Amino acid sequence: MFQKVFLTVLLSGCLGVGLNVARADDGSSILVTTAAITQGSLPQVVTMYGSIATAAPAQQTLVAPLQAQVRDVYVRAGAVVAQGAPLLRFMPTPASELAYTQAESAAKLATALQQRTETLVMGHMATDQQLFQANKDAADARATLASLKAQGADGPHIMRAPFKAIVTSVNAAPGAVVAAGDALVGIAPPDKLELAAGVVPDQANAVNVGDAVVLTPIGQGPAINGKVSFRAAVVEASNGLVPVDIEVLGGQAMLGEMFRADVTVGQVSGYIVPHDAVLVNPAGQTYIVQDNKGAAKFVVVQVLNSTQDQDVVRGPVDINAPVIRSGNYQLNDGDKIRLSDDAGDSGK
Template sequence: MNRFRFLSRLALLAPGLLLAACGGGSGGGDNASGGADQTVAVTTTMPRQQVFHDTVEAWGSVDPLHPVTINLAHAGQVTALAVAPGQAVKRGTTLLTVTPDPATRSAFVQAQNAARTAAGDLKRIEQLAADRLATQSQLAGARKALADARAALEAQRALGGANTREEVKAPLDGVVTTLQVQVGERFAANAPLLAFTPTNALLARLGVQPQDAAKLRVGLPVQLREVFSEGHDMPAHLSMVGKAIDPTSRLLPVLAEVPAASATPIAGTALSAVIQTADYRAWAVPRAAVLHDEKGDYLFVVEHGKARRVAVTLRHPEGEVVGVQGALEASSQVIVQGVYELNDGDAVHMAPAEGRAK
């Protein structure tokens, strides 16, 4: 009877024991796989020290540095125009042709006659003085009269009276900006005939944000670029930093002289510029390695098989390689791929070759 009860109870308990055994085996497997899931596959790189530049952005346009207004010291009349506004010319190119004013021509002829007469008077006085019929004072007076007459003649010649036709030529390579006379038009002495811009004398007129004024000084390097073209950068240097904000643009005006070798844009071209204000050293790391949250910029390094968070300051954010400053060393293993899956202290392992290539 007792044996029958024991066997009956054993039959009732067997399914429970079997389930318990199965359950225990399953639980052990889950714990093992959970530990493996907490290890993150990463790739790393070594940081390196590099010199970076603080920069200030600016905008503006190209203007002539030394515009030239061409005029003549005498009055006259325009007989021909050889150029048009905006035309590029070489040094010595004829710009326009003029004839002197009749009054200028008349003054030259009068001075020419006066010099001829003074020369004849001197010759006559010299003959009289040789025969002791003229005094030395008369001889000196005749010589002075001839000298004065010749000086007056040269003055009239310089004023253009000697020419019946005069060609006005370009003093340098450049561009004719404006024409201020027309064919047949009479002009007064020293009246502007045309405006001329030398090619190799351009000035970049720029504006920067007022808060950047403290960073700027004369002589800083500038990289200029045409806004609406694919042109190359043009090196320049700051030649002036303004002390008052422009009331129209609300920007601080600065000037940069464009070197002759880089003077490719035409006057009026819109420009953007980058002014290099200071040099500093920072750690160069891939952009993908740097993260940001409410505590600031940071990255992860590998220490003893775990990810350790390192706070950094992002000083140079442009480009695929950025500049950061923080507690890094040249031997630090900065995590690049896998950073978005990490928390401080997570276990990590190096990704296989296929993962690193990807």
């Protein structure tokens, strides 16, 4: 009997507390902070990622001028070299040396025949046509010899950097025999760099050559400026992205360094509200809560553009009513609100 009475009293006490809480909440207000709504625009930004490479139009490949054997390699990929710096040394192969020796002999013989023909013409023992042919043969022989000499067939030859450059590749090792035209060293100007990036296909058409870009290194370091120099019209099969090249306009960047690229592709206009003022209801609709003369008013909006701090929205917004940015997730439509002391420009 005692247990039943005790249980009844206990339940009555609990129910009484519950009713008291409900009555305490009835007619109460929720503390919020607000911000003013403005009309304006925010930049529309497409974000992509990539790594620094040498600009394709500025790349050069130094090739073997003739068949030769590489004796020494003085540089490695990634090095920065001054104009005129030695890159590698090579010697002509026996076949190249033979070609030079034969060209040298042919030039001497052609010159001697030229001089003899000139003498014969003066003695009326040869025709002008024969002299013309002798002159041509001598000129051709000297040109062939000069070409082989310029290629390095006359002895050891050092390949030098034609300008201050970054060495992008070295394709020869000491002892290697290379043919004429084989790629030996790749170089590029150190101030002609670009970000090789990629954008998802549904955003690619918004990106155009000339668009301004802010490049932020992955990790630490200051942001640098750039601009879009190329945007492909096809999807790269290897990664499903559309290739985009971004010219680096200033600042320090290293080959292979990773960057985030924020490309400004336009402006989006509408109502500007704080990012934390935009909520999503159970139906998946985005909405804001406005201060309607001390009561919460739910307004369904469409988010047109979003940044870290602000959103551009469209909808039946009252620009004269502040938007609630904190405490909004606790509210129901029509709830009474009260402003905190740090409401700022809440429109009190």
